[in-house]
Amino acid sequence: MATTRMACPQMGDAKRVTGMLETAYRYLIDHDRLVFFGPDSRVLGGWREGN
Structure with missing residues (x-):
């Protein structure tokens, strides 16, 4: 996966x-x-609609 500063400031x-x-x-x-x-079934993170 790659990111750019323009797409992700x-x-x-x-x-x-x-x-x-x-x-x-x-x-x-x-x-x-x-x-x-x-x-280990630990929550790493996530997203909610609208965030």
């Missing part, structure tokens, strides 16, 4: 999301939420 957020996607073991879609889990 807040590079700290881009690095956090990229790291989360690289370590995600599984994901769950629940209504308006997308949640990523690590291999």
Whole structure:
């Protein structure tokens, strides 16, 4: 996955999301939420519709 400064001006957020996607073991879609889990079933992060 790649990011650019033009597409993602807040590079700290881009690095956090990229790291989360690289370590995600599984994901769950629940209504308006997308949640990523690590291999130990710990929540890594996610998104909610409109964020």
